[in-house]
Amino acid sequence: MQPxxxxxxxxxxxxxxxxxxxxxxxxxxxxxxxxxxxxxxxSTLATLVTLLALGLFAYALGRGLTFxxxxxxxxxxxxxxxxxxxxxxxFLSALVDALPLLEIAAVLGGAACVWLASHALPRLLTRxxxxxx
Amino acid sequence: xxxxxxxxxxxxxxxxxxVVSLMAGISSASAEQALDGxxxxxxxxxxxxxxxxxxxxxxxxxxxxxxxRGRVVTVTLKASTQIKASAQHIxxxxxxxxxxxxxxxxxxxxxxxxxxTLTILRKAGQGARASPNPKG
Numbered sequence: 605m606q607p608x609x610x611x612x613x614x615x616x617x618x619x620x621x622x623x624x625x626x627x628x629x630x631x632x633x634x635x636x637x638x639x640x641x642x643x644x645x646x647s648t649l650a651t652l653v654t655l656l657a658l659g660l661f662a663y664a665l666g667r668g669l670t671f672x673x674x675x676x677x678x679x680x681x682x683x684x685x686x687x688x689x690x691x692x693x694x695f696l697s698a699l700v701d702a703l704p705l706l707e708i709a710a711v712l713g714g715a716a717c718v719w720l721a722s723h724a725l726p727r728l729l730t731r732x733x734x735x736x737x
Numbered sequence: 738x739x740x741x742x743x744x745x746x747x748x749x750x751x752x753x754x755x756v757v758s759l760m761a762g763i764s765s766a767s768a769e770q771a772l773d774g775x776x777x778x779x780x781x782x783x784x785x786x787x788x789x790x791x792x793x794x795x796x797x798x799x800x801x802x803x804x805x806r807g808r809v810v811t812v813t814l815k816a817s818t819q820i821k822a823s824a825q826h827i828x829x830x831x832x833x834x835x836x837x838x839x840x841x842x843x844x845x846x847x848x849x850x851x852x853x854t855l856t857i858l859r860k861a862g863q864g865a866r867a868s869p870n871p872k873g
Contacts, residue, residue, distance in 0.1 A: 655750065659758040666762020673841075675763070676786035676804070699785070711755065718751055722744075 643729045650721035658714035665711050668704030767806065785841040786810070787858065790834050800832055800855075802840060811849045812840055822857040835861025 610618075626632070669675050677699050681688065688696075791809070792801035798814045814820065814829050821827065832838070837859040842852035 651747070655754055658751065659754045662755045662758035663762040663765075666759040666764075667766040668762075669759075670763050670766035673785035677839075679787060679805070715751065715755070718747070722747055 639733050640730075643726050643733070646729065647721060647726040650725055651718060654714060654717040654721045658711065658718055661707065661710040661714045665704060665707035668707040672704050674699070674703055785839065787837065787839045790832060790836045790838055790861075793829075793832055793834060795829060798829060800829075800838075802838060809848065810840075812842065812852045812855065813845070813849060814852055814855065818842075818852045819854045820857075821854070822860075827857070832857065833861050 786802075786804050788802040788804040788808075788810070790800050791803050794800065800812050800814065801809060802812055803809050819826070820829060820832070822831070832855070836857050839854075839856040839858050840850065840852050841854040842850045844850050
């Protein structure tokens with residue numbers, strides 16, 4: 605039986621040499637896994653906290669929209685769309701005056717914090733630990 | 738990103754949390770208003786609401802308005818109050834019982850309000866847009 609002729613791949617493998625792994629490779633891999641898990645844990649916790657805050661802000665916004673009369677405004681607008689054509693200035697200026705701007709800003713900020721906690725924070729921590737490690 | 742909290746799941750959870758909490762806040766505030774009027778919820782800032790005129794007191798320059806939720810509010814018309822129908826200024830005397838109005842103003846006390854703007858959306862007995870009194 606004739607041996608198979610050597611091809612390029614065989615010749616390439618023949619030139620490869622075993623590399624000695626670094627002595628603490630396992631420890632370093634495990635440490636990196638632990639760091640990644642810690643970042644994941646922090647990110648999860650931060651995301652849940654910001655989600656909770658977002659819920660509270662949205663709840664406050666619901667109350668603010670009701671008590672400020674904004675919902676009445678919108679009800680009136682839905683039942684009478686002429687307001688936007690005939691009295692747009694009055695209606696919009698009064699609507700802006702009635703809007704619970706603080707609560708709206710809090711909800712927008714809360715949503716931004718959810719994104720930061722779930723996306724930006726893990727990347728930032730990973731980058732920082734990468735530099736440190 | 739947390740392993741179990743995938744981006745797709747977060748895209749669903751975040752709006753869901755917002756909508757549910759918002760609705761809970763609206764329900765809570767509406768229930769509070771229904772229980773003890775609007776006194777507990779009113780803020781010093783401007784408010785706006787629509788309702789039906791149930792009483793007109795020209796001597797006191799005020800009207801009583803009942804909102805859709807059943808709240809009864811005494812609205813004071815000051816000299817600076819803009820009273821309008823179809824984008825035209827009208828007089829307080831043109832306001833009639835049964836008119837559907839949109840009011841913007843600042844609360845005073847428990848069930849009173851100083852109106853900055855009173856707009857007649859529908860005249861009493863009319864389904865369409867209010868038309869101003871030519872005399873006004």
